[in-house]
Amino acid sequence: MLIAPDSPYLADASGFSGRADELFLPETEAEVAQLLAQANTAGVPVTISGAGSGVTGGRVPQGGWLISLEKLTKLEIHPGYGIFGAGVSLHQIHAAAAASKQLYAPDPTEWSAALGGTIATNASGSRSFRYGDTRRHVRALRVVLMSGEILDLRRGTKPPFEIPIVPAPGSTKNTAGYYLRPNIDYLDLFIGSEGTLGVVTEAEMDLLPAPADLFTGVVFFESDDVALSAVDAWRPVEGLRMLEYLDAASLDLLRPRDKSIPKAGRAAVLIEQEMGPAGDEEEAWIERLEASGALLEESWFATSARDRERFRAFRHSLPEVVNDLVRHRKLTKMGSDFAVPIPKNREMLAIYRETLDREMPGQYCIFGHIGDAHLHVNILPADEAQWTKAKDLMTEFAKQAVALGGTVSAEHGVGKRKRHLLPLQFSAAEIEAMRDVKRRLDPNCLLGQGTLFDPL
Numbered sequence: 001m002l003i004a005p006d007s008p009y010l011a012d013a014s015g016f017s018g019r020a021d022e023l024f025l026p027e028t029e030a031e032v033a034q035l036l037a038q039a040n041t042a043g044v045p046v047t048i049s050g051a052g053s054g055v056t057g058g059r060v061p062q063g064g065w066l067i068s069l070e071k072l073t074k075l076e077i078h079p080g081y082g083i084f085g086a087g088v089s090l091h092q093i094h095a096a097a098a099a100s101k102q103l104y105a106p107d108p109t110e111w112s113a114a115l116g117g118t119i120a121t122n123a124s125g126s127r128s129f130r131y132g133d134t135r136r137h138v139r140a141l142r143v144v145l146m147s148g149e150i151l152d153l154r155r156g157t158k159p160p161f162e163i164p165i166v167p168a169p170g171s172t173k174n175t176a177g178y179y180l181r182p183n184i185d186y187l188d189l190f191i192g193s194e195g196t197l198g199v200v201t202e203a204e205m206d207l208l209p210a211p212a213d214l215f216t217g218v219v220f221f222e223s224d225d226v227a228l229s230a231v232d233a234w235r236p237v238e239g240l241r242m243l244e245y246l247d248a249a250s251l252d253l254l255r256p257r258d259k260s261i262p263k264a265g266r267a268a269v270l271i272e273q274e275m276g277p278a279g280d281e282e283e284a285w286i287e288r289l290e291a292s293g294a295l296l297e298e299s300w301f302a303t304s305a306r307d308r309e310r311f312r313a314f315r316h317s318l319p320e321v322v323n324d325l326v327r328h329r330k331l332t333k334m335g336s337d338f339a340v341p342i343p344k345n346r347e348m349l350a351i352y353r354e355t356l357d358r359e360m361p362g363q364y365c366i367f368g369h370i371g372d373a374h375l376h377v378n379i380l381p382a383d384e385a386q387w388t389k390a391k392d393l394m395t396e397f398a399k400q401a402v403a404l405g406g407t408v409s410a411e412h413g414v415g416k417r418k419r420h421l422l423p424l425q426f427s428a429a430e431i432e433a434m435r436d437v438k439r440r441l442d443p444n445c446l447l448g449q450g451t452l453f454d455p456l
């Protein structure tokens with residue numbers, strides 16, 4: 001079907017927009033295969049769309065066909081695993097898993113995301129501190145190549161050609177560039193490839209037994225320094241699955257929405273721990289919290305599933321507020337996705353603060369997955385000139401993160417908006433090795449044009 005220039009399909013959550021000649025909503029895998037083969041023969045570029053919650057422009061086409069997989073909605077729950085169509089949302093997966101007393105572990109917090117999108121970006125998020133990225137939970141994938149060939153790939157199936165190896169960064173998370181590691185399975189190539197190597201139509205994903213109970217809290221601190229010391233002390237706690245951070249500016253952004261944020265709170269750390277059979281975690285936490293110097297009276301602790309959902313919504317509302325603010329200013333998001341090795345967390349944070357307090361004071365906030373030394377810096381420029389300045393600062397931060405052994409993208413991918421960062425992490429030869437893999441699977445380079453690499 002033809003697509004109106006102001007269609008929501010032509011943008012993503014970052015506010016980045018594009019154009020397409022036609023939009024397709026196939027209802028079966030066979031239709032996807034037919035469309036890709038047709039586009040391949042005609043030389044038409046194809047962009048794949050999930051739910052559009054991405055923040056790097058990956059699903060935003062720059063011409064050609066846009067294929068949304070939203071109608072692939074198979075959903076089967078089994079003991080230990082589920083089989084899901086690419087268009088099934090995380091909302092649906094989490095709900096179906098919970099109804100069977102199981103847990104779908106990957107939690108990139110934005111539950112409108114479609115499974116296919118989360119596989120294509122190798123999404124992670126708040127629970128990755130314990131459970132790692134989406135890749136770790138993939139058992140099998142069905143993928144359609146640009147030629148129309150359909151692949152049915154299980155763990156253990158090796159790629160049909162030799163894979164070049166590129167180095168991994170020292171951060172615990174990374175989704176920049178292709179996953180070219182020794183002894184990978186064929187399906188690993190497609191996970192995190194941002195819709196440039198093949199189209200995921202269906203996936204078999206691990207489901208874990210749901211924990212009996214959780215200890216969850218939003219712990220407030222009078223200063224950043226005390227909060228950071230608590231994070232360092234708590235990282236080794238066994239069973240801790242969430243360690244998330246909000247700085248003072250982040251709390252200030254949320255205050256108009258949530259009057260219960262304590263006035264003295266200048267940093268907050270969200271914790272969530274799975275309770276073991278002994279159930280002695282709560283007492284251990286009381287000791288830990290007292291030793292941490294937290295604002296204990298003012299902190300929040302969950303006593304029900306409703307409280308836990310409130311805390312989740314509280315944390316998630318922050319990127320939403322930031323994204324809305326930036327869109328309201330008719331700009332695109334200016335947020336980082338860099339991660340560094342855990343021992344470098346404080347050093348990287350100090351670099352962010354010193355630079356931004358000097359260059360753009362009062363116009364940024366920092367929050368995110370501090371358990372993995374993966375913080376999102378969001379700069380809030382007032383106009384185009386400041387946006388350009390902020391973009392240059394982000395490029396400098398990317399260089400610093402790489403110099404500290406980290407990555408330019410831990411979970412969002414680089415898409416189109418951040419592809420200029422890839423050469424900061426990888427040499428020209430390494431990027432060429434990635435392009436070789438791309439040519440092997442998509443010889444005409446039509447799939448996801450402009451994502452990861454400059455269009456040829």
Ligand SMILES: Cc1cc2nc3c(=O)[nH]c(=O)nc-3n(C[C@H](O)[C@H](O)[C@H](O)COP(=O)(O)OP(=O)(O)OC[C@H]3O[C@@H](n4cnc5c(N)ncnc54)[C@H](O)[C@@H]3O)c2cc1C
Nearest residue numbers: 050051052053054058108114116117118123124125195200
């Ligand atoms: C408020 C907010 C908070 C967020 N928090 C997190 C977070 O904590 N962690 C995190 O990882 N991300 C986070 N994100 C980013 C986003 O939710 C993830 O990147 C998500 O994985 C994107 O899924 P989607 O279905 O919306 O994909 P889209 O945005 O539609 O597409 C993303 C990429 O995947 C490709 N793609 C989509 N479907 C397929 C498919 N079936 N086959 C092949 N390629 C495909 C697209 O071409 C594109 O390159 C957040 C976003 C928002 C708005």
